[in-house]
Amino acid sequence: MSIAPYVRILGRGPGRARSLDQDEARAAMAIILSGQAAPEAIGALLMLMRMKGETAAELAGFVQAARAQIDVPRLAPALDWPSYAAGRTRGLPWFLLSAKLVAQAGYPVLLHGWNSHQSSHADVRRGCRALGIHIATDQATAQETLAAHGIAYLPLEILSPPMFALLQLRDTFGLRSCINTVVRLLNPFAANAAVQGVFHPVYREIQADASALLGQKNLSVIKGGGGEFERHPSKDIAAFGLRNGAPWQGKAAAQLDEIRRLAPVAPDASDLTALWAGQLKDPFAQAVVEGTTALALETLGVADADSRARALWENRSRSKAA
Incomplete structure (x- = not known):
């Protein structure tokens, strides 16, 4: 053909x-x-x-074809969390701590993506290993891990080798293609709620529109750090998405007055686990985690999400591998 x-x-x-x-x-x-x-x-x-x-209809059609090759589990996770940032200036993946908090709150989270092309400190796999988030070797293992631990990371090359090959064409073209958006929309295990980050603001609405065509019920899309779903605490955040299948827009006010880059010039990879363990006191990083957690919880329909996120952080496990 x-x-x-x-x-x-x-x-x-x-x-x-x-x-x-x-x-x-x-x-x-x-x-x-x-x-x-x-x-x-x-x-x-x-x-x-x-x-x-690309149009929302084109993206939706591409996603439908990609999903047809993926085995959907009988029990879906509560939240789909794609991670496909390509920014070379990415800092530490603080959003992994947010995903852990959401999972510890009783909402299973499937992380999926490809980030190994980034600097070592920004590598999501490295962060997952440090934080005890299991990296699945196949779809069945991802499903088992979600059932047992409430959170798992599924690399795109395991989830869908053909889609991974298409994403790799960026190196051939020297340009992004719509595949960079398609993989964010995959929601491979059919979670009722999803969060997505974008680097270019224009994609917030088109990803929401494509998700509506795909029958997604609840979704939040933000311009996040390096294209990840990660909230900057010193900026007002505009969110686009869906609530109960209907178009939705929301805003979140800045949490801090401090002006600071999400990605320091020379980030220390150990800060990720040190913050979780309580060995590092960094109000800015903590605000990143709590703010991102609150947006994810709000997507899940949790009431008073800001207070819940703060409580989850205060009561988190102090073990690095928890």
């Missing part, structure tokens, strides 16, 4: 080209993931979409 018909739709020229509809996008991605599409055609399709800007 060929994706040439879909490339033709996108590339006919001014006045004749158009975006793919959701069914066309799903069919095109299904052919790509089957390994039957010519690599030149894949590149043409992805770069044509980049030039015109």
Whole structure:
């Protein structure tokens, strides 16, 4: 099979080209993931979409095709948390502490992503190992870990090797493609609630719109640190998403007056576990964790999420591997 018909739709020229509809996008991605599409055609399709800007329907169709290759567990996690930041200036992944708090509150969290291309201190896998978050080696192990511990990290190359290969094309193109957005929308285990971070603010609304087409019920999307779902405590935060399947927008006021970068010039990787263990006193980092936790809890429908997040932090386990 060929994706040439879909490339033709996108590339006919001014006045004749158009975006793919959701069914066309799903069919095109299904052919790509089957390994039957010519690599030149894949590149043409992805770069044509980049030039015109992807639509919510195109993203939704691509996600549907990707999900069709994933085994969905009978019991879904409470929260889907993608982690695909590509920023070279990323600091420590403080959001992992937030994910742990949400899981300890009784809401199972599936983390999935790819970050090993980042600096060592920002590597999510390294952070997971330090914090005792299990890194799954297959989908079945991820499901078992979620049931036993309430949190797991599933690397994209394990979750979907074909999608991982498409994401790697960024190195070939020298540019991001819509695949960077598609992987954030995957929600592979069909969680009722999801959180997503973006680097470019324009993607907040399009990701929310695509998620609505996919039937997502509850979602919060923010411009986060380096593209992660991670709240900056010194800035007002605008959030976009869904509540009970309906479009939603929210705001969160700055927590601190302190002006500081999320990513220090030379972050110390040990600070992640030191903050969790109570050995490091850093009000700014703590505010990052509590604020991010509150946004995640609010997405889950938790009342008085700010107070709950503070209480969870104060009562967290002091063990690094808890």
